[in-house]
Amino acid sequence: MLVSFNWLKDFLNLDEQDPKALGEKITRTGVEIASVTRPADGLKKLVVGHVVDCEGVEGTHLHLTHVDVGEDEPLQIVCGAPNVAAGEDVIVALHGARIAGNEKIKKGKIRGMESYGMICGLQEIGFSDSVVPKKYADGIFVFPKDADVKPGQDVYDALGMNDYILDFDITPNRADTLSMEGSAYEVGAIIDQKPKIEPVVLKEDGPDWTDSFDVKVDEKLAPKFYLRKLTGVKVDESPLWMQTRLWNAGIRPINNVVDVTNYIMLLTGQPMHAYDARAFESGKFEVRTAKDGEKLTLLNEKEVDLDPHDIVITDGEKPVMMAGVMGGLNSEVTDDTTDVILESAIFDPTMVRRAAFRHANRTEASSRYEKGVNWDATEKSINAAALLIRNEAGATVDEGIIKATDAKRGPVVVKTTVSYINKVLGTKISADEMLHIFDRLNFDAKVNGDELVVNVPNRRWDIAIPADLVEEVGRLYGYDNLKSTQPLLPETHGGYSEFETQMRRFKRIAEGQGMLEAVSYSLTSPEKAVSFTKKAKALVQVQMPLNSSRSTMRQNLMTGLVDAASYNFARKQMDLRLYEQGRVYDHEGGTFNEHEHLAALYAGQTFAENWQHENQKIDFYFVKGQLTNMFTALGINENDVIYKADEAIPGMHPTRTADIYIKDQYVGMIGMLAHSLALADKNLRGHEVYGYELDLDVIIPMLTHGMTAKPAPKFPAISRDLSILVKKEYTNQEIENVIKANAGKYLRDLKVIDVYSGAHIEPDKKSLAYNLTFLNEKDTLTDEVVTKAMDQVTAALKEDIEAKIR
Template sequence: MLVSYNWLQDFLNLDQDPKDLAEKITRTGVEIASVNHPQEGLKKIVVGHVLDCKAVEGTHLHLTHVDVGEDEPLQIVCGAPNVAAGENVIVALHGARIAGNEKIKKGKIRGMESYGMLCALQEIGFSDSTVPGKYVNGIYVFPEDAEVKPGDDVYQALGMDDYILDFDITPNRADTLSMEGAAYEVGAIVNEKPQIENVVLKEDGPDWTSELDAEVDEKLAPKYYLRKVSGVKIGDSPLWMQRRLWNAGIRPINNVVDVTNYVMLLTGQPMHAYDAKTFKSGKLVVRKAEKGEKLTLLNDKEIELDPNDIIITDGDKPVMMAGVMGGKNSEVENDTTDVILESAVFDGTLVRKAALRHANRTEASSRFEKGINWDNTQKAIDIAALLLRNDASATVNAGEIKATDQTRKPAVVKTTVSYINNVLGTELSSDEMVKILDRLCFETQVDGDQLTVTVPNRRWDIAIPADLVEEVGRIYGYDNLKSTQPLLAETHGGYSEAETKLRRVKKVVEGQGLMEAISYSLTSPEKAVRFTMNPKPLAEVEMPLNSARSAMRQNLMTGLVDAASYNFARKENDLHFFEQGRVYDHDNDTFNEHEHLATLYSGSIFEDNWQHKNEKVDFFYVKGQLEDLFEAIGLDENKIEYKAAEINGMHPTRTAAIYLDGQYIGMIGMIAHAVTMADKALRGSELYGYELDLDAIDATLNKGMTSKPAPKFPAIERDLSILVKKDVTNSEIENVILANAGKYLKNLKVIDVYEGSHIEPGKKSLAYNLTFLNEHDTLTDEVVTKAMNKITEALMNDLEVKIR
């Protein structure tokens, strides 16, 4: 979770450097992955007031004059579609530094002087995913409630003066997935009690509870509360709330949706808001889905519900997948006036499986699956109603529907002072332990050596004495625990003879240009013996997590084929993989392990280039690579023999068994079409590789890369063919392309050059391949098309090229 340092100060009197605080938090058990200061690296970015705005005829540009608090307004040329007179905007002055360390200078645009830049939020470092929707494709305009004036730095107004601590929590510490939970944690570390305010809600509307009959399965939702607010005026949230949302990585939507997200960040309790018209039948039912039911989610994704999904219905059709995401048919829209708020506790296991099943994991589902504080269900719904009254002119109707209302008593854990000291190796007194537990806001009773600790519901991860040992140890300080030397036999450094041989083999294979892959040792029984010449009895797991991880592998090739499928699905088709690891069997009623080496090749031997003929990987190329390896590790090629063989999973006519002095040591060949056709990502591909039993050639082995993982998101390639004068150089063309392609262009290369009788005299034809990639988000065709349009326009204007 992204935790705002400024927001933390609402709960605690923090007076220390945020980075020092992050170090303290990490040393007590909750890792801080990073500390981000949004305004770092930026300068001379201020608030400006647009005095006038005139469209430049024949262009998309506007000529503006902007008051930036100086003696004279600045003339600035702006291409944003939403710039208008009277707006307060973000201005990067001459000499400013914006995101990417880009410097802004005064200059001329279409012959017009421009003394700065009107900025979009993305241009000063905001992520696309957090920018309010109406400002995604334009400049940011401060709302009317923003207390800004021309010349002010924008950093405080936009929350960029904050420090954002990234709490990289383990699943058992989900209590810190809220600001209140983070405040309790940080308060314990700095020895200060957090100030957590209770909410007092005054109901000022008529009773509404008779309008809706809520029928809820207690097993699916042990707590389920509803409130209604009416007279809502949909609009933007106040700037202070938007700041807190986007600093937490959440895009502001409107004042109703933002309130539910804000309350979730504050309390850890996920919430949902329905348009009250959804339940005009007067019925609300929480149940499991029926086979064949469908729901269109808020992200416009239509799903077919599973019988194990928890859903909320209007008595007839589904309107929400509980704990995951709401339905489009119950969405709060601009014309919504009455809203029903939901605060509930859903079965975390079913929510987790539903989110995974439909590939729709959300902030809400991640909290339900890890657990939430049952004590905050009431508080959250009351805060939401109060905020809607304040920010959306809502009337809070009297009454609350509590369809289910199970209670959870605080855990009571009994232990002893001596037990904790014995485990930690400390000599703490009972008073010292009580003080530590008090810092965590745990109520403790002492009876001699006995400790009885009452743990509040917000810390549902604590249930046994060992949990208390961990809490005392980390708050006391791991650095304060005495270091003792373990009594172990003396060992000598360096690699063993066997390790040296293995590293020698890996070094040679890496030198051939292959990247190392690491795959699971557990697989399915079918895959365990696939690609194996002589399968042996399986080494199977007694209680597997699932059938796909129930047997130990007898080959490495199956893991490489899975890795190829993963990469092909992300448009990475030129692959050169290897894996060195162990395979397992249960031959002769004993469990055996063997060292193997496997490689897998696909696609082109060399990167595409117009200067040479493209060559595809084939059997003989891979055989040449293998022979180079044999030569490097000292195998006598005269003693090696290749024989045609039929091996499960390998191509029947492009596979050979490898023998050394008549002993089988491995195989080489092409993956069978039956295997590739069964995998959607691999259909139509040709995969070649080999696998060696290193134990079988151990006596001949001589003694003796860091790789970048495939992007999580797919790249988009576009080709560009142009006709240009012969005297225009490739460097000039590439400079124009790079200057106008935007930040997502990752690769640019020439793929064709032609001069001849089929084109105009004095000109040449060039073709380029452009690869666009956003490593942090899915890149859309709309973004790439916009970049390509900008490139072609610049080429035509600057170099007089003709787009073919």
């Protein structure tokens, strides 16, 4: 549940509460706040603009507009949105503005026309596609006529972006916080305030309608089922204040009738539904289980085969709604609807949950029904909805409520003792303190000696046994105030230092690339000790060596890996991927110094020999690619890494070796072993051996962050191939720029899969084939969206580079 901090202020005095600190308090009392966010963060220079004039640019989809942004002169802005028009109040990103994705807006030229800003859609300033009203989904946002906005003022307050959104990550037992009123009770208990929950006063100004409908409801399916009727409804978009509260709660505004039902659901936790009264011209209303073979097209245009265990609402014959889940398209409130029937009900939670999962159609309503709904809010909700629709849609409220079923549920009475609660918590809380805690919760509680009797209201259906009261007392008393009774024992804390942790990152990445770890001797010969080093340092020599080949401490790790390669080649192991992380030593400056290095060695084929693919030898660029991947995984920007040819590193090939610099600091080398080294060792002859060595002492202090991982997409990608014929003068980069500029935000990957120029096409042209992969990480991507993007790409290719689509 996304809870608006500003909306909470309607119920509580939060003037002295910091939203993030409040989120921490709530988390510490048992309801986790996953995040506290402010939509306006990171944005700047977004203002209201009034479009003074708007003219289409001939031969393009562009419009040349002049927009009043509160300055001396209107700004000229080129806009490509289809719904831009004179007289509109819009969102304008000025020169120097920051929009979503930290993108900076600058003045520039479009098709030769000066543009001094950008007219924005909601998605471009950070709104999710799922909450943007459909009429603005493919264009700019236009402020409703009722919006109190003026040119030049910031848009954040008007769009609800200066609000703080608390994400209540609730467990199923705390579904009472799936409403603003429930959240207000919870927050009020935490900060010791009584929430202001106002009663609904509804004036019925239409004729009695209750005798005009024959309503049949199975009480087992719907123990409470209320209906109201409104006439003379004028369907339009909702006022901006309501839209902002809906999209801040993650709900897309639809119209001023549907939005009211969603608004009341957020307010009270009671799911509601509005029907076009024309769907019930039969005068019948029936709640039953579905029959075999019945179908229903839902509001999301998904046709479902109803199951005999689904609860449905019918017009006496055909279903018009899957109860508790989603309404049917045949009873939808549309722009020409004039009479509306409101429904507020309690449905069997188990049947609703199973229906939602059975048809893969879980909704905000079904998630509430399956967890539980406050039985005391049913009538209040339908009256509040009727009141809002009358105020916002000019409706007349007909007299009377049809209460087809009206089962009652009284408060739960839980008895326990003060001593029992103190024993479980290990506390010495007095009876008066406990009474105050229950008063903060708005529970009616009484103490008689040691006995404690608590009347739990219906809005807290999660409390039924004494243990539940223990939890309530403990969490509001404060878990931090509970004394620890665990024995205190001496303990030695282990772990790695920050530097050691970073070294292990290098090793994990190398192993992830398929490398095998080698461990070689730290002692070697004086000649090998200084091989593979750009600048030899003073040697560390052993006073009493066992033999001449083990007399000196190494200054590089590559020597040991080359010895390991020779050993493996002698035993017919030709494909090698070895790495070693260890120390090298010197006596520079008269002191003994140790440095951490990492080295890798490659030889043979990129893949094991297999009939399914062609063999490919490891070369310089393969090893460089492996190293680049390692740097990327470590969070090193590849633009900071520079490779410079080096002909003078002992033991390395003079024309296939490079020094590695990060931010102009030398960190190591990469390249191929010299032929002279291979000739000196018969086991190395005929082999091309590549490797690199890095100085971790230099690199690790540069690491500020690693690669940020995220879960694999939950939704499938869609791939499309595109083949074009273009003039040879156009580069692949130019073509890709056109594709990326027009493929939309869901383009995830673009790659060339074929290039051809030859006898079958004109000599001055070439044929290229591309594979485009589209992915929406937040929803299932449809063929319609991808086809639209591909049409935009092909149109742009034809227009911009005169491409022929093959």
